[in-house]
Amino acid sequence: xxxxxxxxxxxxxxxxxxxxxxxxxxxxxxxxxxxxxxxxxxxxxxxxxxxxxxxxxxxxxxxxxxxxxxxxxxxxxxxxxxxxxxxxxxxxxxxxxxxxxxxxxxxxxxxxxxxxxxxxxx
Numbered sequence: 554x555x556x557x558x559x560x561x562x563x564x565x566x567x568x569x570x571x572x573x574x575x576x577x578x579x580x581x582x583x584x585x586x587x588x589x590x591x592x593x594x595x596x597x598x599x600x601x602x603x604x605x606x607x608x609x610x611x612x613x614x615x616x617x618x619x620x621x622x623x624x625x626x627x628x629x630x631x632x633x634x635x636x637x638x639x640x641x642x643x644x645x646x647x648x649x650x651x652x653x654x655x656x657x658x659x660x661x662x663x664x665x666x667x668x669x670x671x672x673x674x675x
Contacts, residue, residue, distance in 0.1 A: 554620040555586040555635060564616050564636040565648030568603010572596050588622050589662035590615050604647055613637035614664055616655045630675060638667050
């Protein structure tokens, strides 16, 4: 369950070190985002050689959440951190590698490229 001002850990190598959620896409009244949702973030700190620069607005797909997520089969999944992958306008990742596990809901939401680049799917 991600809301505004939540700090996200980057799960890719786009150059982001820290980012903060400022908007959740889907509706003007939407308060929370879960696995596979798109949010807008501001980059708080970035590597100088990275693709993304400081104070840049980026679109991010949520790939891990600390709050448990209930699946349709009745099981729950949760992770150790809140993480996201920086994407472009077409929904493709801006980085070339994905670090850590990625939830299966990301692939179900249509982000096949992120799912295929991930080392582990849960």
